[in-house]
Amino acid sequence: MLLKIRDLRVSVEDKEILKGIDLEVNPGEVHAIMGPNGSGKSTLASALVGKDYFQITHGKIDYEGKNLMELSPEDRAREGIFLGFQYPVEIPGVSMVNFLRTAVNELRKYRGEEPLAAGDFLKLMREKKQIVEIDSDLTSRSVNEGFSGGEKKKNEIFQMALLNPKLAILDETDSGLDIDALRIVANGVNKLRRPDNAIIVITHYQRLLEYIIPDFVHILYKGRIVKSGDKNLAVELEKHGYDWIKQELDVEAKLSE
Amino acid sequence: MKESVKELNTAEKYVEFFRKNQPVISEGDPAYLLQLREKAIGLFEAEGFPPKKQENYRYTHLEPWFGKEFARYFRERKIAFDIDDLFSCDIPSLETRILMILNGFFYSNGQKGLTELDNGIIYGSLREATRRYPELVGQYLGKNAEMEHEPFVALNTAFAQDGIFLFVPGNQHLEHPIQIIHLLLSDTDQMVQHRNLFIAGKNSRADIIICDHTLSPHMFLTNSVTEIYAEENADVDIIRLQNEHNSSFQVTNTWINQERNARSRHSTITLHGGMVRNNLHVKLQGEGAHTEALGLFLIDKKQHVDNFTVIEHRQPHCTSHQQFKGVLDDDATGVFNGKIQVFQDAQKTEAYQSNNNILLTDTARMHTKPQLVIHADDVKCSHGATVGQLDEEALFYLRSRGISVEESRLLLMYAFANDVISRIKEPALKNRISHLVEKRLRGELSRCNCCRMQCQD
């Protein structure tokens, strides 16, 4: 098993946002997480990559047999965890090339490999750029600075391609993309799928899941995974909206009273 | 009869010291210089050092530094050292003309005191220039740097004996930048006051690099004055790289005078220094003059850097652009005080100023104060100041890609500093400074990158 989350509870400033999440992810799987705004999807992603703004009050996260909570954010990345941010931050003055080369070489160092020579790195970059058809000009700028919404999302997948993670969490990578870009990005993600890696896609739209076909779909609602199923769950959701889930939950709640 | 013996205060001691040593200090001075010294010591005597909490020196009280025990020498001392052994302050792939000042005196290193090129360009020892070209030097020396209410300029004017002189006649370009290296190297704690005079004639161009260095671990106090004249349509670029050790104290006074359409750029990069006060005073005397003032300091431990600027817009259609940045670690303190003064006739003035600072600890302090004094109505002025921390979101983004905290912080600090460095136009110099700044941020530049002596930190 790649990732095993047990009864995870997370708070921000004493407000409980995740109220007991259980999730298991095996190599080769694609999991989709859907759910209304504010239900805690990004919070879950942040907890996985170690953003210390969130306090984990309870539960366990097991990653390849290691206790993930003991690892720093950079070590999680070096162990193969990648988050495609919902809102990638702009970093003026840090050039894309410098940033990416530093990141790639830190990973190599962690694995005991020699740093890539400048020429080899540029070659690697050119190769990976094609996966998401990213504009050449973007890599000559500062990290995300002045990138359009769609360009920022493409840039996240480009980084994923360069860093080659074992577990990629893509937080609403589809929002802000035009129809063509959505297809390009989704195809890019598919090219990066392998039997030994896994992807968690967080999305609001079933459309993305037509390209990146999930093995499992989970619905996160008010800090809990309230329903899990296969790709058809997303289709149902698209048809009926969240009221359907809410009603079902209310019925269950009544029954249990 | 009771005779009360009055204890002399620091300023009075300097005056007395001047009177006692006057014959040596002014030995061989032409008449105009003798008069200038007299005037200077008189003004200094009348004013003394700025009192504590005086507006312009609010966070940097200098009198105590000047009251410390320092040796002062009015004749060049022979200090035995092999320049090549100690020093390799090169800028790879940039050809410069190197001039050295050792403890306040022009260090000829076997060369001539003054170099006179066929096209009329002159550079070398100011002392020698005051004697060889009394008319030329007398026309400029002390005419720009004001002494009234400027006790440090007055003090320097009374005491200074040597420094660098540069004259670029009209329509001439300095082919290679002049690199001035101020060296402090002594066998005792020492005070130094030297003086530079740069004159860029009409339509001329000059690039000057000034490096301040300490080569021995003694305490040093420097009070220097640099006067710069940019005549009509001249273009002058000065970069000052301050890299002295932590028990050195430095006051620089830079006065730039610009005539019509003249352009100047003055950049101060402070990598190291115990206490540094930089006074930059620019007078835009002619219509259409443009000046750019850049500053960057990177300080830690108990270092203190105070950048004080005055930009005088005296005529219409002048522009000024100031950008000062600071990164402060540990218990370091920084000050920025930037004054823009727009005179009544100076319509269509454009004056911008920004000051941004990053505090890396809770104990570092930054005081920033913009001052706009505007007496014209058709002007565009703006200023902005920030004091903040490194962007946490950006830091996390970098770490989430596997980059260590230290390296991530470094990338962000470097990005912050690079705003200033990227404005340096000569690529070789930009690379060099960029490299030094990076080393400084990495903590690899403990005292002086160029110095091979491993003295105390």
Ligand SMILES: Nc1ncnc2c1ncn2[C@@H]1O[C@H](COP(=O)(O)OP(=O)(O)OP(=O)(O)O)[C@@H](O)[C@H]1O
């Ligand atoms: N830094 C924060 N401070 C305070 N509250 C926060 C913070 N981050 C998230 N929250 C709150 O936690 C809840 C869950 O937020 P989260 O971003 O995880 O939702 P989400 O499911 O990703 O929503 P969306 O679909 O809109 O992206 C929200 O109520 C949000 O306001």
Ligand SMILES: [Mg+2]
């Ligand atoms: Mg979200």
